[in-house]
Amino acid sequence: GESVGLHLPTLSVQEGDNSIINCAYSNSASDYFIWYKQESGKGPQFIIDIRSNMDKRQGQRVTVLLNKTVKHLSLQIAATQPGDSAVYFCAEIRMGSNYKLTFGKGTLLTVNP
């Protein structure tokens, strides 16, 4: 069946280091892949998306890489800050009449000062 999952459930980094959060997916029919950040007690917050025909997209301090050959998605956070501590979810979207957004299980990022 369809699934979006994560390699590591937790990641701990030092403040100022770069973080890399990974995600594996199985549905090749997805139109977009997305990263969300969820802080404790809050709903998820959109970070960045990437269309399925792209390999890389950059935002402010974040870069998403998509490797369709191995069905792998990653989120890179540059100069990680304590405010980046949260659970990060990857998700895939299938657009159109059968619209569906499927989330992975999440990675807990902890930034140590």
Place this chain on the structure above:
Amino acid sequence: GAGVSQSPSNKVTEKGKDVELRCDPISGHTALYWYRQSLGQGLEFLIYFQGNSAPDKSGLPSDRFSAERTGGSVSTLTIQRTQQEDSAVYLCASSPHSGTTEQYFGPGTRLTVT
């Protein structure tokens, strides 16, 4: 402007009772989504509305779950005869239309079934 709001923020109910969860989307957003998040888990897609219609109801876990949206705005998710496995955080999100990737989430309703 106001974001997505949900009520109640917390709900404790006894097994077998019915509950109704409410979502107020961002004004003007035509697409509305419901998700369920169990402890330590990812988000499980339940249903989405484009306007008042729900093209895809396949994510609803059972026939005890139903959702409606009237006037293209407020939505209610109803769970009948609640079971302990229904305990979770129910999240609502909205977006300007269903063709976008960015969804704006509310804070969720934490449902506990005792």
